[in-house]
Amino acid sequence: MRIDPIRPVSLRGEVDPDKAGLVLQGVRHSYGGEPVVDGVSLTVGPGELLCLLGPSGCGKTTTLRICAGLEAPTEGEVRVAGMLVADRQSFVPPERRNVGFLFQDYALFPHLSVEENVVFGLEGMPRKKKQERAREVLSQVGMADYIQAYPHTLSGGQQQRVGLARALAPEPKLMLLDEPFSGLDRRLRDQVRDETLHVLKASGVATVMVTHDPEEAMFMADAIALMNRGRIVQMGSPVELYCYPKTAFAARFFGEVNEFAARVGAGGQVETPLGPLDGRGLISGAAATVMVRPEALKLAAIEDGASPDVVGRVLASRMLGRTSLVHLQVETPDGAGLHLHARVPGRYLPPPEERLEVSLDRSLAFVYPAGQD
Numbered sequence: 001m002r003i004d005p006i007r008p009v010s011l012r013g014e015v016d017p018d019k020a021g022l023v024l025q026g027v028r029h030s031y032g033g034e035p036v037v038d039g040v041s042l043t044v045g046p047g048e049l050l051c052l053l054g055p056s057g058c059g060k061t062t063t064l065r066i067c068a069g070l071e072a073p074t075e076g077e078v079r080v081a082g083m084l085v086a087d088r089q090s091f092v093p094p095e096r097r098n099v100g101f102l103f104q105d106y107a108l109f110p111h112l113s114v115e116e117n118v119v120f121g122l123e124g125m126p127r128k129k130k131q132e133r134a135r136e137v138l139s140q141v142g143m144a145d146y147i148q149a150y151p152h153t154l155s156g157g158q159q160q161r162v163g164l165a166r167a168l169a170p171e172p173k174l175m176l177l178d179e180p181f182s183g184l185d186r187r188l189r190d191q192v193r194d195e196t197l198h199v200l201k202a203s204g205v206a207t208v209m210v211t212h213d214p215e216e217a218m219f220m221a222d223a224i225a226l227m228n229r230g231r232i233v234q235m236g237s238p239v240e241l242y243c244y245p246k247t248a249f250a251a252r253f254f255g256e257v258n259e260f261a262a263r264v265g266a267g268g269q270v271e272t273p274l275g276p277l278d279g280r281g282l283i284s285g286a287a288a289t290v291m292v293r294p295e296a297l298k299l300a301a302i303e304d305g306a307s308p309d310v311v312g313r314v315l316a317s318r319m320l321g322r323t324s325l326v327h328l329q330v331e332t333p334d335g336a337g338l339h340l341h342a343r344v345p346g347r348y349l350p351p352p353e354e355r356l357e358v359s360l361d362r363s364l365a366f367v368y369p370a371g372q373d
């Protein structure tokens with residue numbers, strides 16, 4: 001099977017709202033007076049895949065349900081492919097929104113064959129055409145050989161592919177996926193995720209996917225909307241979120257960080273045991289939190305007679321598979337030392353007590369005001 005290359009979609013801020021797959025404008029929703037979606041605005045361009053990412057309870061699923069028409073927003077507007085589908089006065093039900101769903105618990109009909117499951121969602125065409133379309137999408141998801149099979153005879157991954165085919169068959173203008181891979185075991189999940197990405201991209205449909213897993217979001221998304229407490233706290237490409245997190249919350253959410261306190265000096269410089277960092281924008285004299293990604297720490301043997309600026313003493317080394325994790329103690333002026341984790345590609349296992357030169361990739365070190373969420 002030929003797989004088309006995935007071209008980057010970088011339409012942020014340039015999408016004509018009438019051409020966008022989805023536009024949310026100031027969407028709010030409350031349960032029992034508690035706001036759970038608190039002013040969400042976003043645009044998903046044609047062919048773009050946007051991930052709603054965030055911790056449990058931050059309002060991702062409620063936002064997706066509002067897009068689907070399974071909840072009505074208490075405030076704001078929802079547009080699908082240029083059509084207003086919800087605001088204070090109007091509400092278009094899910095089946096008239098031209099939207100496809102793939103939810104973890106959105107099960108197939110057990111009494112219908114694979115083909116009948118896909119045909120079920122098709123309307124407004126002769127039976128023969130429905131069958132043709134069902135077979136076409138089933139072949140796109142690699143399930144052409146299973147059209148007569150019944151769901152209970154399929155693996156979880158195969159069922160998920162049929163679910164994807166069923167959702168794509170009516171050629172929706174917008175696809176909505178809620179944690180679609182979380183029911184699959186890890187190995188299968190990677191494979192189904194990859195297939196789903198290629199099928200969605202080949203179909204050219206605008207997609208919103210909910211996940212709580214930052215790696216999954218980076219794997220799938222053109223754009224990520226990171227949510228916390230009902231709000232989007234940062235939106236951008238995976239590179240923007242991982243390499244330029246605007247808040248301590250965003251930096252922490254994308255994986256382990258070495259975190260320590262420091263103070264902003266005159267001129268915005270922040271002195272740290274790893275050397276000075278740029279704290280421009282922070283008030284001079286203020287307390288700061290420094291965050292350093294483990295892969296930002298570069299380790300090297302110390303040459304005879306050399307005295308590097310930063311030295312780390314190895315506490316432990318662990319092979320984690322694709323990377324090795326080195327626990328280090330870096331000297332500090334107060335003598336207390338700073339415990340850091342360095343992540344190094346491949347197998348790198350320096351013995352305990354070895355002294356190594358430590359240098360810092362400053363592009364993966366961040367400074368925030370102390371106490372910021």
Ligand SMILES: Nc1ncnc2c1ncn2[C@@H]1O[C@H](COP(=O)(O)OP(=O)(O)OP(=O)(O)O)[C@@H](O)[C@H]1O
Pocket residue numbers: 031036054055056057058059060061062063212
């Ligand atoms: N039907 C409901 N009635 C009352 N409260 C609800 C309902 N659905 C969700 N909530 C609450 O709204 C908040 C947001 O839930 P939501 O499911 O949107 O979050 P989420 O980010 O998708 O989290 P998770 O990943 O755990 O599903 C949570 O505090 C949740 O308990």
